Amino acid sequence: MKISDANHAFITGGASGIGLGIADALSERGIAVTIADINSDNLDSALGARAGRFHALRLDTRDRDGWAKARAEAEGRFGPVDILVNNAGIAPDGLELADMPPESFDRVIAINLTGVFNGISAFGQSFREAGRGHIVNTASMSGMVMDGPGIGSYGPSKAGVVAISEVLRMEMEPYGVGVSVLCPSYVATNLMANTISAGGSLRDPSVSLLAAEMKPPEVGELVVRGIEANRLYIYTHLARLEAVEARFAGIMADGRAQAED
């Protein structure tokens, strides 16, 4: 979709980090933006100077009634949403699967995967009926290659976001609705602090991503370009290409070996 044709973007996890980077990039192009976030403090500080062009509302993406209310509130202010960015998510708890409390697994899946589904549920039919719009889901490079430590819940949640995006794209394509999945690696965000404030847990709470080289405004620009080109996969870290290739090569090699058995 041409960005200049879009009117209103709804962005979860929009009060900071990658979500806010995307919000700013879209706002600079004249699009009204609703930032939805679980963290009220972050919403307040993000809104500050952006108040005229932004609407801020609190949303826990696990809360299905909350989604319906948030949508009504956002559309009451800026009209129908035509860009949905399901970006809210929490970090891995860093534990090995054998030691992971099931509740921690449940929380990561509920926020990172089912939270995306809830956004699709809230907006998918309207986009389809309108015959236009774009949905961006934030996965991760960990949705493509599971080579990080302690990602036994995070990896499945992000691989799930990749899968849901691929299926959604097939389902929405005939109706003129675009779908992309953003697969970043480390970006300078407060993901770790936000994970704690959203009720998540971290093995090492002293870890911070804020020094990462890739900054949210840059990711925002890449997402704008990805929407315009209706790219299925939006990457931010090309250095991770080899790891993905290696995983795929491993999969195909096992397939070949067994075809010969």
Place this chain on the structure above:
Amino acid sequence: MRISEFRHAFVTGGASGFGLAIANAMAGHGVRVTLADVDEEALAAVQAERGELFRTSVLDVRDREGWREARARAEVDFGPVDLLFNNAGIGPDGSELADMSPESFDRMIAINLTGVLNGVSTFAASLRDAGRGHIASTSSMSGMAADNAGLGSYGPAKFGVVAMMEVLRREMEPFGVGVSVFCPGTTATNLIASTRRFGSDRFPEEASLLDLPVKPEQLAPAILRGIEENRLYIFTHTERRAAVEERFAGIMAGFDAA
């Protein structure tokens, strides 16, 4: 690990289809097997027919307390489990994502993805302590390429199982515990009846996969070989290779375009 070296296999979704085929093949190598399933009737029928190598256990893989109890009962009879096969699962509801009931999405994730985590939670720490054993989980070719509409919950669940087994493999490897993920294509199982049991109304009463030409018994030897060779990915439907290759090519093209 050679199949005959296993002492006790715990197989979910074990009363029919892949689970039962795997169990029978394991028993053929002298391995004792606990079949866990939600289908009490099917379990009773299997127990009546099979010999001393089998025990059965009614288990809904979503029930964490049930997992603990099932494990305790199983190990009283047959000793420590050294092969866990997380095989239980239901089929897609066929709805497009925009129309899918949230309850249906939740049910799929709870059974097909979190059900696997529950098995890992129940057994992995003990296998790690023992320094031997194997964990295998049934994903699907839809865990490699979700290339059809209507797979909006099934695809994510099965992608998730692949991802979990990849992580688990790296975590368990230093301790001598093997990990595999089985990715079958469509096979003659009663997946549709199992899906209906959990409340999906997508399929008409008479719908069934059981007449399909590929039977689970035919695939069991390849699955056992995959475990024996500690293969990460166990594939049985080579005709699906092109679809996987196509998906991977599309992903790499995304890198090229960036």
